[in-house]
Amino acid sequence: MNIFQESSKVEEFLRDKQLQLPAFEQCSENTQRLRNRLLKFYQNDPFSPDADFVVFGSIARNESVGDSDVDWTLLIDGQANPAHANYANEIRRKIDEGPFKKPGTAGTFGNTTISHDLVHYIGGELDTNKNITRRMLLLLESERINFRQNESEDGNAYDRVIKLILQQYFDHDSGLTRKHKETIPRFLLNDMIRFWRTMCVDFAYKQKEQQGQKWGLRNIKLRMSRKLIFVKGLLMCFSQYKKDHIREDFIDSMGNKVAMHPFELFIDLKEHFEIDDDDIVKLLKSYNVFLADMNNNDTRKKLEEMDMEQVDSDNSFKTLRDNCDDFKGTLDSIFLKKSSKLKDLTLKYGFF
Amino acid sequence: MNIGYSTGSIAKGDFNLAIEILSSHDITAIELSALRENEIRTLITSLNQLNLSRYQYVSFHAPSKLELIEENELIDILQSVPEAWPIIVHPDIISNYKEWEVFSSQLCIENMDKRKPCGRTVRDLQFIFNQLPEATFCLDVAHARQVDPTMSQCYQMLKVFPERLVQIHLSDVTSDSNHVPLNMQAMDAYKRIIGNIPNNIPVILESPLFPGPHQQERIAKEIELARDLFYERAAFAQ
Numbered sequence: 001m002n003i004f005q006e007s008s009k010v011e012e013f014l015r016d017k018q019l020q021l022p023a024f025e026q027c028s029e030n031t032q033r034l035r036n037r038l039l040k041f042y043q044n045d046p047f048s049p050d051a052d053f054v055v056f057g058s059i060a061r062n063e064s065v066g067d068s069d070v071d072w073t074l075l076i077d078g079q080a081n082p083a084h085a086n087y088a089n090e091i092r093r094k095i096d097e098g099p100f101k102k103p104g105t106a107g108t109f110g111n112t113t114i115s116h117d118l119v120h121y122i123g124g125e126l127d128t129n130k131n132i133t134r135r136m137l138l139l140l141e142s143e144r145i146n147f148r149q150n151e152s153e154d155g156n157a158y159d160r161v162i163k164l165i166l167q168q169y170f171d172h173d174s175g176l177t178r179k180h181k182e183t184i185p186r187f188l189l190n191d192m193i194r195f196w197r198t199m200c201v202d203f204a205y206k207q208k209e210q211q212g213q214k215w216g217l218r219n220i221k222l223r224m225s226r227k228l229i230f231v232k233g234l235l236m237c238f239s240q241y242k243k244d245h246i247r248e249d250f251i252d253s254m255g256n257k258v259a260m261h262p263f264e265l266f267i268d269l270k271e272h273f274e275i276d277d278d279d280i281v282k283l284l285k286s287y288n289v290f291l292a293d294m295n296n297n298d299t300r301k302k303l304e305e306m307d308m309e310q311v312d313s314d315n316s317f318k319t320l321r322d323n324c325d326d327f328k329g330t331l332d333s334i335f336l337k338k339s340s341k342l343k344d345l346t347l348k349y350g351f352f
Numbered sequence: 353m354n355i356g357y358s359t360g361s362i363a364k365g366d367f368n369l370a371i372e373i374l375s376s377h378d379i380t381a382i383e384l385s386a387l388r389e390n391e392i393r394t395l396i397t398s399l400n401q402l403n404l405s406r407y408q409y410v411s412f413h414a415p416s417k418l419e420l421i422e423e424n425e426l427i428d429i430l431q432s433v434p435e436a437w438p439i440i441v442h443p444d445i446i447s448n449y450k451e452w453e454v455f456s457s458q459l460c461i462e463n464m465d466k467r468k469p470c471g472r473t474v475r476d477l478q479f480i481f482n483q484l485p486e487a488t489f490c491l492d493v494a495h496a497r498q499v500d501p502t503m504s505q506c507y508q509m510l511k512v513f514p515e516r517l518v519q520i521h522l523s524d525v526t527s528d529s530n531h532v533p534l535n536m537q538a539m540d541a542y543k544r545i546i547g548n549i550p551n552n553i554p555v556i557l558e559s560p561l562f563p564g565p566h567q568q569e570r571i572a573k574e575i576e577l578a579r580d581l582f583y584e585r586a587a588f589a590q
Contacts, residue, residue: 049466050527078527148469155472155499167502247544248507255504 007260013267017281023292024063024284030295031064034100038070038145041094045147046087050078052158053091053145056109060143061261063225065295070100071108073134077115077157088112108133115161122168122191129198136195138162139236139258140229162258166251176245184241184349185250192233193350199226207308216306216317223324224290231331232262238345239269263287274340279330286327293320354409354554355578356381361523361531361560362571365391369563371402376568377575381409381554383440383519389415389426396432409554411460411490411519413440427451433458438518440490443471449483460518462490463509465498465529472499474508481516489513491549492521493542494531494558503544510548520549522578523558533559533570534577546585555582 014021038055047053056071058064072095074088088111095102095110103109108130118135121127144158166188170176173187203222207215236257240250257265266280293299302316311317335346356379359370367384374382382404386392392415404410412433418426423445431454433439438460446452452459461480464471471477472495481487489509496506510517523531524538557578561570 154475155466155505160466160500163500163502163504167504248502248504251502251504252508 007264007268010264010267013277013280017277019281019284021284021288023288023290023295026295027058027063027065027291030066030068031059031062034059034064034068034070035145037098037100039147041091041145042147047147047157048078048081049156050081051076051084051087052156053147054113054138054142054158055145056137056142058225060141061225061229063291063294065291065300066297067101067300069103069109070095071103071110073109073111073113075113075115075157075161077161084112106130115157115164118161119164119168122165122172129202132191132195132198135165136191136233137229139165139254140192140232142258159255163251163255166254167247170245170247170250176247176250179244182241182243183245184237184345185254186349189234189237189349192230192237196226196230196233199230212308214304214306215308216311216314217300217303219311220290220293220303220320220324224287224327227327227331228262228287232260232265234335234346234350235262235265235269235273238273238342238349239265241345273342273345275334275342276338279334279338282330283327283334286323286330289323290320290327293323353551353582354381355379355557355575355582356383356407356409356554357557357571357575358383358385358413358521360385360387360413361558361562363563364388367391367395367398367402371404373563373567373571375406377571379575380407381411381556382407383411383413383556384437385413387413387416389418389420391415392421392426392429396429399432399434409519410434410436411438411440411554411556414442414445416442416445418445423447424451427454430455438488438490440519442468443477443480444468446480452484453486456486457488459484459486460488460490462492462521463495463499465492465495465525467529473505474512477509477513481513487516488518489516490519490521491517492558493545494521494523494525494538497538497541498525498527498529501541503541506545507548510545514550517550517553520553520555521558522555522581523560531558531560533561533574534581539577539581542581546582549582549585551585 052075054073054075058068059070072091074084074091076084092110113134117131118138121131139162144156169185169188173185175183175186199222203218206218236254239257240253260268263284266275270277270280299316306314306317335342357374359367359382362370362373365388384395386395414426414430430439435458439455439458440460440462442464443461444464461471461477461484463477466472471480491509493506496509497503499505523533524535525531555578557574559574561567561574
């Protein structure tokens with residue numbers, strides 16, 4: 001079973017390292033089952049090319065566990081049409097009635113998303129928490145549920161909106177458009193960093209609002225899966241380091257990376273960035289431990305029920321936290337300690 | 353460069369009238385359109401009688417839907433089109449690629465708008481060209497822009513299929529896939545890619561300007577816009 005799409009590079013890497021990742025495989029199977037259930041919503045594609053059923057989070061990362069949420073939206077890019085609301089209601093009903101865990105109550109998912117806000121409000125007062133979350137997740141962990149299985153994935157609302165967002169990050173990045181020197185897409189990188197810090201700040205906000213409930217689960221997810229998508233954002237931006245950027249090539253290259261799992265991107269770029277294979281193996285092993293814990297109903301339930309006051313005295317949480325520390329240690333080593341092109345870029349663009 | 357017009361955009365279902373209307377305009381290319389299948393037989397039987405001597409470039413647009421005639425019947429009919437004229441075909445009418453090989457490079461595949469299930473992107477087109485290795489390419493810039501408003505797909509089409517490119521279709525397309533005349537927004541988008549279109553590639557306008565008040569003036573203006581757009585293409589080269 002391919003755990004990261006159908007990347008031959010990844011398969012080759014895992015074979016070469018004789019690496020077994022049972023939790024990844026289990027989650028991949030869970031995701032495929034979930035995906036198949038979603039595909040049964042409609043026998044034929046009900047949507048015009050102006051709308052797409054898009055999922056985020058663990059499904060898009062191919063990492064669903066037993067009771068993963070279905071974070072979804074009906075993405076609209078086209079003429080206003082009352083039928084869009086009907087479709088969104090229908091999907092919500094199907095999710096409610098099916099064996100699915102509903103999305104959270106914040107309203108970020110589980111309804112329609114209009115492309116205009118995603119494309120036009122990058123920064124400024126109208127770029128709400130919800131808007132930046134939807135926009136960044138589209139780039140970092142999203143998947144279109146393709147009800148036309150035999151047809152191309154390109155040229156639909158999902159594809160168009162991603163390209164338009166990337167175009168905005170190109171057109172309004174003076175470093176890229178003026179073509180003076182070697183650089184990266186700083187506008188996009190800054191938004192990636194902003195999104196990561198927004199997730200971190202929201203973690204503290206929810207801690208206050210929900211009085212520490214579910215603190216354990218949120219903490220571990222923030223330190224593993226949320227951090228991993230930030231890492232994907234960094235790799236995407238740093239991969240564009242060069243002179244004489246061409247807008248269309250940028251959109252094409254970044255668009256192709258949107259569909260890649262963060263580890264797929266790591267393996268794809270390891271030679272380019274001079275990343276040690278051993279460090280990637282360490283990351284994969286830590287992440288496999290995380291997925292195994294998330295996929296274990298007892299552990300997950302315990303984590304969900306664990307509030308902030310309880311974690312320090314709990315041995316199982318300590319084990320999970322140690323794994324998070326290992327994961328962070330390896331990322332520190334890759335991005336900040338060992339000499340490499342990636343370290344140079346991180347130091348040059350990641351902070352000041 | 354050759355700039356011309358599609359007869360189907362000037363007088364629906366009446367190619368003779370379209371040719372007559374276009375005769376007063378400064379164009380050197382024409383596309384004979386049989387976009388609706390009920391037009392094709394009449395057009396084919398009239399080909400010998402049409403005076404097209406003023407045109408340096410002529411192409412023929414096959415029907416975009418097949419409801420009244422079968423695919424193999426259409427292939428038979430199209431074999432009467434002079435070999436020098438590219439036959440523009442929407443790839444979604446093709447179900448049996450083998451049968452179309454008879455046209456070799458005369459078969460010219462057009463990229464599609466967002467409603468169509470195939471032929472919309474480089475990847476879609478690559479699949480089609482793998483089935484029809486000799487086929488050439490008609491780039492409809494309006495379709496390409498509708499599918500990808502950033503024009504990156506259009507740019508990639510020009511980069512990936514430069515040897516196949518024989519003709520450009522020029523107009524704008526609305527979000528509900530209707531062709532409309534050129535406008536600033538569309539032209540600004542096209543400026544991003546026209547530097548990559550060789551000077552010898554004919555441009556066929558598909559902006560619908562049917563008989564009515566000021567039709568001739570509007571056609572003349574549309575041709576002028578197209579000419580202006582392509583005139584300074586070197587300035588937009590990437």
